[in-house]
Amino acid sequence: MDEKGARSSNTLLSCEDEMDLRRGPWTVDEDLTLINYIATHGEGRWNTLALSAGLKRTGKSCRLRWLNYLRPDVRRGNITLEEQLLILELHSRWGNRWSKIAQYLPGRTDNEIKNYWRTRVQKHAKQLKCDVNSKQFKDTMRYLWMPRLVERIQAAATAPVTTTVTAAATNNAFTYGNNLNNNKFEVLNHKGRMGLTDPSVANNDFVGSHVTQSYTTPENSSTGASSSDSFGTQVSTISDLTEYYSVPENTNSADYYQPSQISNYSDNCITSPSGFLFPQGLDLQSMDPNTPWNMQSGDSSDNFWDVESMLFLEQQLMNDNM
DNA sequence: AACACGTGCAACCGCCTTCGG
DNA sequence: ACCGAAGGCGGTTGCACGTGT
DSSP states (O other): OOOTTOOOOOHHHHHHHHTTOOOSSOOHHHHHHHHHHHHHHOSOOHHHHHHHTTOOSOHHHHHHHIIIIISTTOOOSOOOHHHHHHHHHHHHHHSSOHHHHHTTSTTOOHHHHHHHIIIIIHHHHHHTTSOTTSHHHHHHIIIIIHHHHHHHHHHHHHOSSSOOOOGGGGSOOSOHHHHHTTTEEEEEOSSOEEEEEOTTTSOOOEEOSSSSOEEOOTTTOTTTSOOTTTHHHHOOOOSOHHHHTTOOTTOOHHHHSOHHHHOOOTTOOOOOHHHHTOTTTOOHHHHOTTOSOOTTSSOGGGTTSSHHHHHHHHHHHHHHHO
């Protein structure tokens, strides 16, 4: 039994040990057991479910595994530009209400969004040497990074292959932030409309231009609330996870069932600062060898946190000190 | 090749809320 | 109204893997 991931713990652990409860990473067999059980009986009553299915796991563990990983509508892989924009926007509104934010990103789990926030956004707040909750950082996010994301989304819609953005686009003429004050933001592009209204006020009409994906309210979204009855009709008993996940052709199924390999953000390009911000090809690396914004790092999703952000932040701080 | 370091993310913990008897 | 169980949520941890030296 693989207990590598087991955490040292408390009295509960000894109690669980007595019951021979497993902890740590789930095995393929456990996943199959859980999937098949839910396919037959539905979800809910997690403690009972764990016992009935013969899983030596806590109900909580089963629930978490199902909701964050095994549920058929869970999306894994790159967080899209639109999703990143939504996360930034919704977090600025609601803070660390991950589950609430997740309701507006179909297929994304609160855990995934939380991880995204912590690993990406908080990391860069740290790099900018400011608190993630500080006004300066929030302003930088709102008036610099979010408009930049919008530009990227628009640019991607305009030129899906090669993106050329003029320097003028970086002048923040875009009045993104102002719309936020109206409890609504709208991103216009040439193809369609992407908007978000406060869910407490009205139904959403969120139509992303890049995909056919429709954004729905939590109330009518299958991902917003757990759907206990839909799954049973979709999946009959399976014996192999490759039946469950749609494995792309020419893909090693064993490899495919590796979340860490699927979740490759490296090709998720948010910006290309050397071209986007500094069209003359300014070499940021040579400017400051200690800069944390490594343009050659390969993870372009980090690249909209850059020297310009630093300057913007410094300006904010100066303004506040005046 | 081997090691050190950094990063991403699955899984766990503990607290709070909701539900049902 | 009360209480215990279950569910939900945000915070945290630590392992696997990638990258640099």
